[in-house]
Amino acid sequence: MDGQEHVDQSYRDSIGTIGKDGKRKWVFSIQPKGKYYNARSILTIFYLVLLFGLPFLKVNGHPMFLFNVLERKFILFGSIYWPQDLVIFGVAMITFILFIVLFTVAFGRLFCGWICPQTIFLEMIFRRIEYWIDGNPTQQMRLKNSSWTGEKIFKRTLKHFVFYLLSFIIANTFLSYIIGVDELFKIITDPVQEHKTGLLLIAIFSFAFYFVYTWFREQVCIIACPYGRLQGVMLDKNSIVVAYDYKRGEPRGKVRKGEDPASKGDCIDCGACVRVCPTAIDIRNGTQLECVNCTACIDACDDIMEKVNKPKGLIRYASENAISTGRAKGFTWRTKAYSVVLFILLGILTFLISSRENIESTVLRAPGLLFQKVDSTQYSNLYMLKTINKTYNPVKINLVVVEPSGATLKMVGDSTLIKPESKYDGQFFLFVPNAQMTGHKTKVVIDLYSEGRKIERLKTSFLGPIYP
Numbered sequence: 001m002d003g004q005e006h007v008d009q010s011y012r013d014s015i016g017t018i019g020k021d022g023k024r025k026w027v028f029s030i031q032p033k034g035k036y037y038n039a040r041s042i043l044t045i046f047y048l049v050l051l052f053g054l055p056f057l058k059v060n061g062h063p064m065f066l067f068n069v070l071e072r073k074f075i076l077f078g079s080i081y082w083p084q085d086l087v088i089f090g091v092a093m094i095t096f097i098l099f100i101v102l103f104t105v106a107f108g109r110l111f112c113g114w115i116c117p118q119t120i121f122l123e124m125i126f127r128r129i130e131y132w133i134d135g136n137p138t139q140q141m142r143l144k145n146s147s148w149t150g151e152k153i154f155k156r157t158l159k160h161f162v163f164y165l166l167s168f169i170i171a172n173t174f175l176s177y178i179i180g181v182d183e184l185f186k187i188i189t190d191p192v193q194e195h196k197t198g199l200l201l202i203a204i205f206s207f208a209f210y211f212v213y214t215w216f217r218e219q220v221c222i223i224a225c226p227y228g229r230l231q232g233v234m235l236d237k238n239s240i241v242v243a244y245d246y247k248r249g250e251p252r253g254k255v256r257k258g259e260d261p262a263s264k265g266d267c268i269d270c271g272a273c274v275r276v277c278p279t280a281i282d283i284r285n286g287t288q289l290e291c292v293n294c295t296a297c298i299d300a301c302d303d304i305m306e307k308v309n310k311p312k313g314l315i316r317y318a319s320e321n322a323i324s325t326g327r328a329k330g331f332t333w334r335t336k337a338y339s340v341v342l343f344i345l346l347g348i349l350t351f352l353i354s355s356r357e358n359i360e361s362t363v364l365r366a367p368g369l370l371f372q373k374v375d376s377t378q379y380s381n382l383y384m385l386k387t388i389n390k391t392y393n394p395v396k397i398n399l400v401v402v403e404p405s406g407a408t409l410k411m412v413g414d415s416t417l418i419k420p421e422s423k424y425d426g427q428f429f430l431f432v433p434n435a436q437m438t439g440h441k442t443k444v445v446i447d448l449y450s451e452g453r454k455i456e457r458l459k460t461s462f463l464g465p466i467y468p
Contacts, residue, residue: 016279016280016281059077088353122217127278170209245316254269268304360387360390378431385428402445403445407431
């Protein structure tokens with residue numbers, strides 16, 4: 001961090017979870033306690049209720065949210081979206097990415113510490129279970145290094161059973177967002193031979209979560225998460241992060257008897273912030289890649305400051321500029337620029353969603369076929385009609401020719417009823433009088449109606465002879 005000449009920069013050569021021999025160093029962090037940890041606990045309860053409850057919420061018997069990548073069907077707030085809505089998805093994705101950039105520029109990795117499922121499940125659920133079964137960090141280290149006694153076998157068996165059971169529940173929950181709770185219940189309750197693929201997916205998902213929360217743990221945030229890697233690009237000196245006030249804290253150390261209290265900063269170098277960190281970093285070294293802004297170090301430091309009768313906030317949410325200059329710069333030119341672009345994208349996205357029709361059609365002339373002469377007064381072309389019904393109800397469509405005048409249309413087959421959430425592939429002949437043809441190609445306009453309401457205007461061309 002700029003302005004911290006006292007800090008030994010050699011910490012940047014490695015990460016806290018890798019030892020000098022290159023092997024993994026297991027993190028045994030102390031369970032936090034304090035106002036931020038309490039706030040995260042309350043948020044976790046709300047988050048878990050929302051996460052496990054959303055798959056069961058339905059609108060008119062259909063899921064409120066569904067992300068069925070297998071069938072390329074997505075339901076958001078009860079509305080179905082298909083691959084034909086790719087433009088909406090594209091704009092929504094760009095908007096979401098820009099929101100992440102703007103949020104990170106302003107507030108750092110606040111999402112990682114407070115909202116990210118990885119952090120919530122690991123720190124607020126799995127680690128708590130570990131504290132309950134294995135004990136505090138000292139007891140955990142002692143248990144890890146001890147021989148396989150009856151106590152260790154019992155605790156290890158119990159912990160891994162509970163971990164896998166939770167992983168199984170989480171896997172089923174995430175799978176319900178993909179295939180829906182009704183299909184999930186069928187997979188679980190029906191005979192095994194009827195849903196071999198579904199049961200295999202559940203087993204794979206369960207093992208993946210079990211592996212992450214049992215062994216990989218904080219390495220997800222340090223190694224695998226792309227957002228963590230990008231924070232170094234997106235953060236600047238005005239970003240609000242969990243930061244150590246080195247102006248106030250240095251030089252660190254306890255005041256010895258006979259020493260001038262003014263010769264030392266407020267940091268007594270107790271190491272509480274390090275012992276409580278789930279990614280094994282020293283926040284006093286400055287903003288680091290491994291920091292997920294979980295605020296555990298803030299609670300630990302505030303507790304120490306209270307005990308030594310010093311002001312809280314030695315470690316707090318702040319920007320580098322706020323600490324180095326004492327002045328916080330709020331709405332910078334970067335945040336202004338991102339905000340303007342984000343506002344424009346939100347406007348475009350709102351327009352696309354509000355103007356989106358539940359029925360979408362495409363008309364193309366049948367490939368490989370030219371015009372046909374019906375009689376001396378008119379010619380015909382064969383067309384392919386593809387219609388998507390994005391609703392939960394059957395829809396009957398009707399085509400009306402607008403241009404050229406005098407043209408008539410005849411469907412191939414009698415039924416134009418489209419089943420719910422399905423695609424209709426139909427054909428029709430268009431007959432155009434010779435007098436209405438404008439050359440080799442004639443403009444054709446057809447209105448699509450459903451239940452007496454015009455849904456869409458379709459445009460194509462009619463192919464005829466050069467001299468009809």
